[in-house]
Amino acid sequence: MSRVPLPYNPKILELFRHPKNLGKMKDATVTAVAGNPTCGDMIIFYLKINDEDVIERASFESYGCAANIATSSIVTEMIKDMKLEDAWKISWKKVIEAVGGLPSVKFHCGILAVGALKRAIRAYYQNKESSPSWLSEELTFEEKQALEEEELAKMISKRMKKEGRK
Amino acid sequence: MFEHVKDLLKAHEGLKHEVYLDIENSSMVPKEVVEAMLPYFSQYAYGNPTLTHKPGWEAFEAIMESSQKIAKFLGCKVIEEVNFAPGETEVNNLALMGAAFTMKGKGKKIVVSEIEPLSVLHVTDLLSKYGFTVVKIPVDGEGFINLEKLADVVDKETILVSLSAVNHEIGTIEPIKEALEIVKDENPEAIFHTDASDAYGKIPFNVQDLNVDLATLSSYKILGPRGIGVLYVKEGVKINRILEGQIGTQKLWPGVENTPLIVGFAKASELAFKDFEGNVRHMQRLRDKLIDGITGKIVDVRLNGPKGDKRAPDNVNISFLRCEGEALTIELSLNGVYVSSGSACTRRLLQPSHVLVAIGRKFSEAHGSILMKVTRCHTEEDINYVLEVIPKAVERIRGITGSVEMK
Numbered sequence: 001m002s003r004v005p006l007p008y009n010p011k012i013l014e015l016f017r018h019p020k021n022l023g024k025m026k027d028a029t030v031t032a033v034a035g036n037p038t039c040g041d042m043i044i045f046y047l048k049i050n051d052e053d054v055i056e057r058a059s060f061e062s063y064g065c066a067a068n069i070a071t072s073s074i075v076t077e078m079i080k081d082m083k084l085e086d087a088w089k090i091s092w093k094k095v096i097e098a099v100g101g102l103p104s105v106k107f108h109c110g111i112l113a114v115g116a117l118k119r120a121i122r123a124y125y126q127n128k129e130s131s132p133s134w135l136s137e138e139l140t141f142e143e144k145q146a147l148e149e150e151e152l153a154k155m156i157s158k159r160m161k162k163e164g165r166k
Numbered sequence: 167m168f169e170h171v172k173d174l175l176k177a178h179e180g181l182k183h184e185v186y187l188d189i190e191n192s193s194m195v196p197k198e199v200v201e202a203m204l205p206y207f208s209q210y211a212y213g214n215p216t217l218t219h220k221p222g223w224e225a226f227e228a229i230m231e232s233s234q235k236i237a238k239f240l241g242c243k244v245i246e247e248v249n250f251a252p253g254e255t256e257v258n259n260l261a262l263m264g265a266a267f268t269m270k271g272k273g274k275k276i277v278v279s280e281i282e283p284l285s286v287l288h289v290t291d292l293l294s295k296y297g298f299t300v301v302k303i304p305v306d307g308e309g310f311i312n313l314e315k316l317a318d319v320v321d322k323e324t325i326l327v328s329l330s331a332v333n334h335e336i337g338t339i340e341p342i343k344e345a346l347e348i349v350k351d352e353n354p355e356a357i358f359h360t361d362a363s364d365a366y367g368k369i370p371f372n373v374q375d376l377n378v379d380l381a382t383l384s385s386y387k388i389l390g391p392r393g394i395g396v397l398y399v400k401e402g403v404k405i406n407r408i409l410e411g412q413i414g415t416q417k418l419w420p421g422v423e424n425t426p427l428i429v430g431f432a433k434a435s436e437l438a439f440k441d442f443e444g445n446v447r448h449m450q451r452l453r454d455k456l457i458d459g460i461t462g463k464i465v466d467v468r469l470n471g472p473k474g475d476k477r478a479p480d481n482v483n484i485s486f487l488r489c490e491g492e493a494l495t496i497e498l499s500l501n502g503v504y505v506s507s508g509s510a511c512t513r514r515l516l517q518p519s520h521v522l523v524a525i526g527r528k529f530s531e532a533h534g535s536i537l538m539k540v541t542r543c544h545t546e547e548d549i550n551y552v553l554e555v556i557p558k559a560v561e562r563i564r565g566i567t568g569s570v571e572m573k
């Protein structure tokens with residue numbers, strides 16, 4: 001039987017209730033933001049990276065829906081002790097699989113989480129002299145999506161101002 | 167039963183209390199109303215009311231009696247002014263499209279406010295594709311329609327004006343009488359429609375006093391069953407049907423009448439009007455307890471809509487800053503408090519409630535909004551429980567937001 005999947009399977013609900021690695025990281029090596037509160041979704045990712053380019057710790061903060069919270073949470077777990085090169089390969093599809101699936105309306109929440117991760121990795125190498133060959137210059141799908149959402153938010157805010165909102 | 171959601175339900179196990187406040191989107195039906203409806207499914211009056219047999223005659227009588235009751239509560243002149251149709255959405259579609267198509271030859275302009283429900287605004291969007299010109303009147307920070315702007319906009323070309331008597335999201339009691347006078351002064355021929363779904367049974371609403379042409383009522387908003395509503399059509403006002411088929415007792419809505427639901431709506435009306443003033447005072451008391459309890463206990467909150475007598479007695483709409491509304495509704499649900507939010511995350515569109523945006527709320531404020539409506543059936547204990555749950559839920563969600571900055 002096919003039916004519209006519910007946004008919240010047990011795994012998501014569990015991660016929503018007890019998110020892992022929640023909160024600001026004071027000694028983070030890099031921090032990245034994705035999304036915009038205008039759209040109702042915004043994430044901050046914090047990574048602690050060691051000299052071997054391995055993620056020692058990751059944490060997040062999220063202004064978003066339960067799917068957003070759950071996917072962010074699972075990403076921080078997936079990338080712990082991972083080499084940046086491997087973390088870079090994580091796609092939004094893998095993340096959605098890891099939380100047990102999401103309906104299509106909630107895909108963007110998971111994409112945003114991965115977008116924040118990739119931005120963090122990119123930012124990390126921006127501060128270095130050279131970046132590794134696996135780091136594509138072109139934005140990844142997730143980074144592009146995050147950018148698109150941010151642009152949309154900007155457009156909406158601009159339109160509202162133009163309409164002379166009080 | 168509930169096979170597919172059993173995990174979600176499990177997460178709700180062991181709740182010590184549950185309070186349903188999402189009356190905007192559906193409602194529980196009290197026992198008395200269910201009991202009034204039950205025999206009409208299979209005991210009697212299950213026939214088609216236009217047919218000549220006993221179960222049909224019984225149904226005819228039941229429908230006429232229900233019309234009569236609602237006509238009395240509305241202050242109708244004749245019971246033919248009461249037209250049943252399946253719910254607020256259908257009734258608003260009927261009112262707007264029916265009026266627009268009837269008046270087509272006389273002009274093209276339709277006037278609504280920016281904060282009408284989507285069953286009005288989406289219909290006017292559609293009508294604008296069929297050559298009608300739609301003008302939306304702005305509202306102020308509390309949701310009151312700008313009457314000067316209304317006077318500017320309405321002209322001889324205006325065929326239809328639709329303004330809610332009470333706003334469905336923020337409870338603003340609109341100056342409908344003044345609005346109607348302005349409209350009729352400019353153009354006596356224009357049809358004046360009001361969606362009174364949030365007014366009927368909540369504020370004094372008498373169609374003869376107000377002299378509106380059309381008014382929408384919704385059954386579930388007064389704790390009747392879903393799927394039934396009324397379009398009041400003033401005697402002498404003509405509007406077209408928007409569906410065709412076999413006409414029964416309801417000349418504006420073809421098809422077989424749903425007698426049990428009609429009876430349920432009439433019963434719910436009786437209960438709402440049995441002690442109207444008492445019910446209103448009760449709702450006001452609970453409303454203010456809820457508003458004061460939240461605004462007094464939690465920082466960074468904003469009440470959306472006016473206060474006191476200018477606000478519907480049942481409506482509570484509050485924005486919690488730094489708190490995304492969808493996450494908050496789930497957290498509240500897990501604690502037995504059922505509400506809805508104007509957040510974009512609860513919708514398929516990327517935009518938050520158009521009502522909150524129209525009253526000048528920032529998007530981040532609208533995303534953190536929670537809408538609750540109290541009813542005559544809620545108790546002080548219910549509200550105490552809600553006031554116990556909300557601060558903890560808000561604190562937890564704000565903890566997840568952390569240092570994410572709101573622009």
Ligand code: FES
Pocket residue numbers: 039040041042063064065066067068106108109510511512
């Ligand atoms: S964060 Fe807005 S829908 Fe998930």
